[in-house]
Amino acid sequence: MNMRIQQFGGVSKIELEGRLDADGVDAVGADFSAHCDSTPNVIVDLGKVPYMASIGIRLLVVGAKAQAGIGGKMVLVGPNELLRRILKTTGIDALMPVYDRVADAAAAFDTSSELPASGT
């Protein structure tokens, strides 16, 4: 599991790549949480995450709660069919907006002009 953070004005995009399971959370969890604890308004790009277990959901939930605590919010973009079903089944999609494309997610922050129009 790899993680890359890009900052665009008042929004950052965290791009995850790999399986969001126990090993994946071990690999990126500390950095992911540290960013969510300190930097408001996050887009989490799941376009390169083929699999997610409940421990991965926990990472997203803890990050989203941290965002709420610092006056920001977290949105998700690009989950595959499996991840969408997981997010829907657990009710997470009702608490964190889910978008198909980065540009649509950026619009949720009203900063779409600062983010690349294309992407996942």
Added chain:
Amino acid sequence: MRSEPCPAARPPRGTDWYCIALRPTALAVRQASAWIRCVASRLRLPATDSDRIELVLTELIQNVVDHARFPAPHACLEVSAWIDAVELHLEVVDAGGAFDPLGADPPAKAQRIESLVPGGLGLVLVREFADQLRYRRRDGRNHVIASFILGPDGGLGSS
């Protein structure tokens, strides 16, 4: 990790039966994950099937590791998998206290992210992604059997 058919198995005639014994520690989740991926690869299951089977297995194991109280210090988790016609069956056996995952209450739906308690979602996923779940308590052990219809009638399109 080995995933050979278990020689002591008692599957239906002509059926391969795969099994593994795990210590109920945090490492068991990773071991179970690697094992079932190996089994799925050997059985040439498509990702749509292997992903949900792995998800159910690892969530069942995680639940046991997190919550079961074992009366003996060297207790093991036993996991087996076999295919019967168009279904794959997984059985997880543990000697922890009696616990029926089918009867556990799902966590309350939160209205806001701030009030969401990130726990209990694993069994929600187990119920969603297995096509059938059975539980029995026998000889002081929990037996959970999860079954999956393989191919076009199961998988992600079954919900």
